[in-house]
Amino acid sequence: MERPLLARPLSSASFPVRDYNLAATLTSGQAFRWRAVNGTWEGVLQNRWVRLHQAAPHSPDAPHASIIEATTDAPPHDWRWLTDYLRLDDDHAAALATFPDDKPMRTALAHCRGLRLLRQNPWECLASFILSSTKQIVQIQQCVELLCERFGEPIRSGAPAERRQISDHRSAALCRDAATPNFAFPTAARLASASEIELRECKIGFRAKYLLAAARMVASAELDLAKVQSLPLDAARAELMRCPGVGRKIADCTLLFSCGFDAAFPIDVWVERALQQLYFAKRRAKRARLEHFAATHFGPHAGLAQQYLFHYLRVAGKKELKR
DNA sequence: CACCAGGCGACTC
């Protein structure tokens, strides 16, 4: 018999931001649990439900200034769990200033200045990206949600009554298929105790054995994700790549999106295509050459630069970069 | 109904 999870009083806070495009950031393929609900974003961080809303910037004096409003049922004193995740304390302008001043970067930046990196939980990030191979972002979201529903701890969700009051057409459209997440991401220990068959029931196919192996390594402390964060980049990457099913791309995603390695530069097929076309148009460059170029050309915030390139060609450059 | 999707690893030659 399950105990009902009663909603606690909600608490809210407002955070002033500059050059922070919340929607672009939450949908940029870094994290997979955010859902658009009535013009807001709902997600789960650790064991907390949270709703975010970004007010449109209207001041002509500060066109890139805005407010992010957060609502949750956690005690209202300490918001570090959220500000750390959103990396609100980053000096974003300083990071952008380290980008190389070349045409591809200028174009990508002109397209969107507010794309940010998140600081996710390393286990959730690693597990999510193990699921990501040969899947599209929507499918990854579905698989992650299935895993959470089946293996995650139930958590309190926001006030549903409040949500139902809003019913204009645009909100209804945004609400489409937007199931509110009610479960925490499953722990490594919980997944380690599952069978490969059970995991496969979450539609993850051949990735099930990889996820299971990674869960066992993390749960048994054979792989210490906290320690990974303190290693040099190359050693940290090698450590993650000990997991079967974790190659360089998935390792770099985990390092960049959750372990604080801002210089990690994941190269997937799209970024490879972009680098090839934008920086090596004449000669054909091999993968190792591109990796070396990425590690030396984009500077200490290469990973953020990669996000800008990826975002730019995902939303605008698909036609220009088709093979 | 083919074809492919933010890869990886095993298998060729």
Next chain:
DNA sequence: GAGTCGCATGGT
């Protein structure tokens, strides 16, 4: 050691 191929599943 550098290219090719199978792997599950769902969406165009």
